[in-house]
Amino acid sequence: MRRNYGGGRDSSGGGWITIILFLIAAAIGLGRGAFADQGVAVRALEAQGFSNIEIVDHVWFAIGLRGCDGNDAARFTARATNPTGRQVEVFVCTGLFFKGGTIRVA
Numbered sequence: 375m376r377r378n379y380g381g382g383r384d385s386s387g388g389g390w391i392t393i394i395l396f397l398i399a400a401a402i403g404l405g406r407g408a409f410a411d412q413g414v415a416v417r418a419l420e421a422q423g424f425s426n427i428e429i430v431d432h433v434w435f436a437i438g439l440r441g442c443d444g445n446d447a448a449r450f451t452a453r454a455t456n457p458t459g460r461q462v463e464v465f466v467c468t469g470l471f472f473k474g475g476t477i478r479v480a
Contacts, residue, residue, distance in 0.1 A: 410434065410448035415466035418475030423457035424464075441478055442467035450475075 431451035438444035
């Protein structure tokens with residue numbers, strides 16, 4: 375039988391495991407947009423008639439504060455030619471796996 379004289383705490387390391395798992399989950403939750411595919415943004419723009427697409431920026435932190443929805447994982451900034459022939463800069467907000475791209479005007 376094991377006796378615990380540590381003030382009620384178990385010294386088996388279970389607390390550290392919980393903290394480590396929490397930090398891993400937080401890193402995945404906050405950094406998930408770092409793994410977003412820019413191909414989703416390009417396909418969304420092509421589907422709407424944009425051409426000459428150049429991705430110039432990829433932002434994945436605090437997306438909800440940068441013009442995208444809180445459920446989005448990343449925002450890509452693109453320079454492209456719109457269907458009327460004008461050079462424009464647009465944002466494409468994307469999810470990580472099962473969400474397509476939402477085009478927003480800069």
